[in-house]
Amino acid sequence: MDGLDGFIFSFFNLRVMVEYLPDIAAGFLLTVVLAVLVVISGLAAGLSLAVLRSFGVRPLNWLIIFTVDLFRALPSLVIIMLLFFGLPTAGISMSGFTATWLSLTLVLMSFSEEIFWAGITAVQKGQWEAARSTGLGYLGTLRLVVLPQAIRMTIPPLTNRAISITKGTALGSVVGVSEILGSAQSAMAFSSNPSPLTLGAIAYLILFVPMIGLGRWIEARFAWRR
């Protein structure tokens, strides 16, 4: 085989691709499920922590800030390893899927808490005063007046952060999750041909390139804030 044929045989081998397409498709589905779960739980946890932090209870806030800093400083893969290989030694074991989901949730929680918090503090003091002067309580003001404005301000950075963290779903392959990369790697091992990996890369592109476009569109759409 000469160069080009060899290249095509290795990376765009149609026979291998067709054979393993169902596996990769199943992996694609698992990646989507994992990503959606991470985004929902991560953002919900991050928002909850930011709201808790706004109550201004000193020791609680130190705990929140420390937690959030911790999961921003640790690499996602290190957290996954800790949960998947570390916890069982203390008698707590979880599946690779759970470990990956929990790790990425903790990371997104931390980044989004920081963003939500910045948004809450960026809402002008006069908004609080106006709402409180009409007799609205603290929680009502937060929910009806401050959070809607804070969230609007934080949509662009949140979108970009959520997209980049969901790309971490590929790390699940290291702890045996058959998401896209995991199923592509096993297919590569079975077929002794790297074409499934090409297929996997294409699957990621199909998933993430539109999301990157969405992120850019949202950034432009909300640019009036600046």
Next chain:
Amino acid sequence: MADSIISARAIWKSFGELSVLKGIDLEVAEKELVFVIGPSGSGKSTLLRCLNRLEEPDSGSIRMDGTEILEKKVDINAVRRRIGMVFQSFNLYPHMSALGNVTLALRHVLGLPRDAAEARALAALERVGLADRVSHMPGQLSGGQQQRVAIARAIAMEPRVVLFDEPTSALDPELVGSVLQVMRDLRESGMTMVVVSHEMAFARAAADRVVFMADGEKLEEGPPASIFGNPRHERTQAFIRQIERH
């Protein structure tokens, strides 16, 4: 005074080392328009913000309709629902339409159903001359229109008294008139108002009583004719002279 709505006594307030209010008394009677004037830094805005406890006084007593409102166990939200406030910088909620701004507290503080809240909000917006702007967002309104929405937001709650904190200071000169007109109409309808402002012509024409403050103290008070025409205190004279020169 039997018909006092607000009766503030010996209000002290300091920010760190700086004493801003030094034992101020203020009475506001039913249907009265009290004007508070004085040089900047005299503490007039702080006094106003103490009346609904946006600032917490260090000591003193504030009675509203005979009830002490500075006590810790007082439900301050219940008190505030009867005291409207209009701010220098409008503070409209930018994410809501004019109607949404007015209905928010009607629905979530008074607990009115949507229909009733909207009907009441529409009536308030009509009173400030903005019946045709109800679905505009604050960003689409002029400064004068925004301030009128803010007034509607305050009066829709049907408060006992409305506090105005320099309501025209952030406005372009040509927009001041429309806001003052709304305030004049409110006065005609018998609304009790406390106004901190530099609009001396308006004070002369509309106020029942003018309070002159300087350095955290009330130096003089009386009907506008005597405060402007025959000020007794030296600081008042200097202040009036300086204003007249402009």
Next chain:
Amino acid sequence: MEDFVDAFFNLDIIRRASPILWSGLLQTLLLAVTVVPVGAVGGVLLGLLTSSPNKTVRRSFALWTDFFRGVPPLVLLVFIYAGLPFAGLDTGAWGAVVIGFLLNTSAYYGEILRAGIESVPRGQVEAARSTGLTATKTMGLVVLPQAVRNVLPDLVSNTLEVVKLTSIASVVAMPELLFQARQAQNATYNASPIVAAAIAYFIMLWPVVRLISRLENKVLVARR
């Protein structure tokens, strides 16, 4: 409680593992000081290309940037390390890591710089050109410095992500901190080495996290 300390903070095990953890930490630092500059230089180049006045150049490299932002870095790394040898291209672990990080990291730096360059008002270029500066000098002396200042929080934040990302090199058996910690954990059946590695990452990167928080808060306040 004692079990917990034994499982996660076993000082004896950490002491025994410390030589290989230490060598892993050095390898991680070496990786970081290699891939950050490589990615940054590539990023400046991509930032300039995606800001090019030439439509074709701009569009092609925007596509390039999106492509490499769309592929998770681990996928790229596995592709280079395990896939390319099938075509006779064996890069080894170091080669795979450097190429993978170049492609991935430069795309991120490039996108940030493009946004930064876009944020510099057109009048700046016109003012510089009107004084006789060449296009290259205008870019280097007037536009880029302002662009970098405008997106500094994003650049620092991306650098943090790149340093954290070096942990994926463990997947291709590069003996960096996480890899060594896993080896030690396998040998001792105890999680303490991974905990020790996590603590090392935290001590190393916490100051950067704090710095980013302060930079980002300033930006939101300035925006409002």
